[in-house]
Amino acid sequence: MTGPEQRLEELWGSLPVGEPPLDALLDRGRRARRRRQRVAVLASAAVVAVVAVLGSGSYVALDRLRTPDGPAQTTVTDLDARISRPPLVAPPGTRLVGLGRAAVAVPAEWGTNDVACPEPIADTVLVGSNLGDADYCAVAADPDATAAASWLEIWDTRRETPSHLLEPYGTVDGLEVLAIEPSCHGRGAERCTATLAVPSQHAAFVVSVVGDDAQARVDEVVGSLQVVPAGYDALPLTLPSTPSAAREELRGLGFATRVVEVDTPAAEPGRVVETVPPGGTPVPLGSQVTLRVAAPAR
Amino acid sequence: MDRDEDFSAYAEARWSALVRSAVFLGCSVEEAQDLVQTALLKCYVGWSRVARADDRDAYVFRVLVNALRDSRRRRWWGERATDEVPERGVPDATGDVDRADAVHRALAGLSPVNRDVVVLRYFAHLSEAQTAAALGIARGTVKSRLSRALAQLSLDDHLLDLRGGASS
Numbered sequence: 001m002t003g004p005e006q007r008l009e010e011l012w013g014s015l016p017v018g019e020p021p022l023d024a025l026l027d028r029g030r031r032a033r034r035r036r037q038r039v040a041v042l043a044s045a046a047v048v049a050v051v052a053v054l055g056s057g058s059y060v061a062l063d064r065l066r067t068p069d070g071p072a073q074t075t076v077t078d079l080d081a082r083i084s085r086p087p088l089v090a091p092p093g094t095r096l097v098g099l100g101r102a103a104v105a106v107p108a109e110w111g112t113n114d115v116a117c118p119e120p121i122a123d124t125v126l127v128g129s130n131l132g133d134a135d136y137c138a139v140a141a142d143p144d145a146t147a148a149a150s151w152l153e154i155w156d157t158r159r160e161t162p163s164h165l166l167e168p169y170g171t172v173d174g175l176e177v178l179a180i181e182p183s184c185h186g187r188g189a190e191r192c193t194a195t196l197a198v199p200s201q202h203a204a205f206v207v208s209v210v211g212d213d214a215q216a217r218v219d220e221v222v223g224s225l226q227v228v229p230a231g232y233d234a235l236p237l238t239l240p241s242t243p244s245a246a247r248e249e250l251r252g253l254g255f256a257t258r259v260v261e262v263d264t265p266a267a268e269p270g271r272v273v274e275t276v277p278p279g280g281t282p283v284p285l286g287s288q289v290t291l292r293v294a295a296p297a298r
Numbered sequence: 299m300d301r302d303e304d305f306s307a308y309a310e311a312r313w314s315a316l317v318r319s320a321v322f323l324g325c326s327v328e329e330a331q332d333l334v335q336t337a338l339l340k341c342y343v344g345w346s347r348v349a350r351a352d353d354r355d356a357y358v359f360r361v362l363v364n365a366l367r368d369s370r371r372r373r374w375w376g377e378r379a380t381d382e383v384p385e386r387g388v389p390d391a392t393g394d395v396d397r398a399d400a401v402h403r404a405l406a407g408l409s410p411v412n413r414d415v416v417v418l419r420y421f422a423h424l425s426e427a428q429t430a431a432a433l434g435i436a437r438g439t440v441k442s443r444l445s446r447a448l449a450q451l452s453l454d455d456h457l458l459d460l461r462g463g464a465s466s
Contacts, residue, residue, distance in 0.1 A: 008451070011401050012318055012421055018331060020313035022306050025335060029305070029342030036343060118438040126436055143409075146439070153436050160427055160437075167347065183434065185367045193434035208434060 088232055088282060091224065097125050097280040098234045099154055100201030102175070105224035106152050112278035116141035120149040127154055127237040127279040148210060152221065154280050155204040156237055157197065166197050166204075173227035175200050182218045192218040196225055228282045235289060237279045241271045243293050256288040267294035301345050308354060309338050315422055316362060322405065322417040323366055327398050333369060337362040356428035359418060363432050404451075411435075412447035419444050 090096045094105035106125060114124035121141055166178035175198055182194035192214040197204040205225075209217040228234075233253065239246040247257045267273050276290040277283060313334065320330035340361050341348050351357040405413050418429045419440065430437045 008401075008404060008421070011397065011404065012322070015318050015321055015397055015401065016327060017314045017317040018327075020309045020338075021335065022309060025309065025338055025342065026302055026306065029339055032339060032343045115438060117442050119442050120436060120439070126438070151436055167350070180431075183364060185364070185434075191434070195431070206430075206434075206436070208436070 088228060088284075094224070096226075096228065096282050097127075097152065097154060097278075098201075098205075098228070098282060099156055099203035099237060099280065100198075100234060101228045101230075101232065101282070102172075102198035102201040102203040102205075103226055103228050103234065103282050104152070104196070104205055104207070104221050106207075106221060110150075110152070112274070112280070114149075119146045120151040121145040123150045125152045125154065125278070125280060150209040150211070150217070151207075153206045153208075154237055155206070157199065157202045157204050166195060169196075172198070172225050175227055177225065179222075182215060182222070184215055190214045194218050194222050196222060198225075198227075201227075231285055232282045233285055234282045235275060235277060235279050239272055239275065239279070239291075243270070243272055243291055246272045246275075246291055250289055250291075254285045255283075256286065257291055258288060259291045259293055261295040262292045264294050265297075269294050269296045301342075301349075304349060305338075305342050305345055308348075308358075312355070312358065316358070319359070319417050319422045320362065320366065321398050321401055322421055323363075323414065324402065324410070325366070325398075326395065330398075333365055334362065336369075337365045340365070353428060355422070356424060356431055359422060359424060359428070360432040363414070363418075407450050408447050412443045412450065415440055415443040416447045416451075420448075 088096065090105050090108075093108050095108045095110075096103040096105055098104060107123065109123065111122055111124045113126060114120060114122040115126070119141070120126065122145065166180055169177045169179035171177055178197040178199065180195040182192045184190055184192040190212065191208060191210040193206065193208040195204065195206045205221075207218055207221045209221070211217065235255070236249065236253065239249060243259050247259070250257050262273060264273050271294050273292045273294050276292065283289070316334040316337070317327070317330045320333045321327055325333055337358065341358055348354050348357050405416075408416065414433055415429060415435075418424045418432055419426065424432060426437060426440050429440050433440075435443075
């Protein structure tokens with residue numbers, strides 16, 4: 001191989017790196033820890049108070065992801081108002097998406113798998129089916145659109161681990177929650193990203209929001225994490241591409257199906273293009289799912 | 299193994315890859331060494347979390363990328379959260395500057411976002427999922443940026459000039 005990768009590999013190997021200054025690092029690290037421990041003692045009283053309030057509700061510890069300026073009591077009240085009880089209720093202007101019985105609420109106008117090349121090009125939920133080894137474009141379809149897109153990616157942790165950085169976070173309706181707290185950075189507009197996982201449901205959510213109020217909007221999605229009532233289940237994130245196999249899988253999960261043909265020149269005729277409702281939507285068990293299948297070429 | 303031993307073993311093993319990654323991400327060798335020290339220091343303070351992580355590299359590289367973003371945001375490399383001047387791993391040398399320059403010229407054809415993916419995925423050997431986590435981007439975006447970046451690199455004239463300049 002004499003391609004660019006090899007030349008870069010040679011450069012990589014030729015870069016001088018020096019020796020790690022271990023003694024200095026350890027010395028500075030120990031001092032930083034001692035400073036931090038002193039601060040932690042002062043803060044612990046406040047933490048105990050917050051945990052005491054939240055411990056009585058089902059949204060334990062989710063306020064940790066909120067900005068610290070609001071009193072804990074208010075947080076609990078807000079969350080309580082949004083707890084879903086049968087029938088399934090999403091906060092106004094939002095729709096629920098998830099895996100198993102874990103779900104979060106995203107703005108209702110967010111699409112599903114609005115991708116090209118295959119990056120998100122509009123505010124969208126990414127549920128995997130279009131995100132496999134798709135064709136790439138040599139140039140991003142529209143870098144500005146990608147930069148401006150907010151997205152929520154749902155991972156099935158039985159297939160792939162979204163991150164090894166998840167840490168114990170609390171519980172929601174008795175189920176363990178792991179998280180990576182939001183981090184924000186900006187090239188132009190600010191983008192904030194957070195990760196949540198509900199191991200018992202094999203569900204992980206990575207939410208990334210761009211815009212002036214990115215932090216608050218990420219917090220809203222994080223704060224909406226819930227367990228949908230028994231009797232509901234999220235539609236699969238991915239389905240086989242042939243209608244018969246997709247049907248079989250949905251039936252096996254307890255859903256009725258119907259097939260409609262749609263004209264989508266971009267898709268291979270006879271393949272499942274999408275479902276209605278879209279993958280990841282929690283629906284009552286036994287409800288009907290429409291498989292939209294690409295019509296034969298005319 | 300106690301915290302200090304564990305940390306030292308990790309830092310020793312990964313120092314090269316971390317410094318080289320930082321150079322590939324746009325730092326001079328000297329800046330890269332400072333940046334890696336800053337990142338490792340943060341990791342030392344929160345070592346129980348690093349030690350708990352299934353994959354320490356993913357964790358530490360995320361810290362490195364965040365530290366780099368912070369420093370770019372401040373626009374001045376000298377400013378950092380400590381009042382102490384970090385130790386230098388090696389004295390400054392013109393050869394180091396040339397090699398770092400060669401790296402930056404070679405990667406100049408890449409947009410910063412594509413470059414980040416190439417460095418973490420290809421050179422630092424993070425998995426696709428780890429790269430997505432470290433950069434806070436979608437999985438599909440990792441794939442497409444990597445593929446695009448490699449296509450761009452294969453067309454880049456600078457790479458043809460590198461051999462003489464870099465292997466001295």
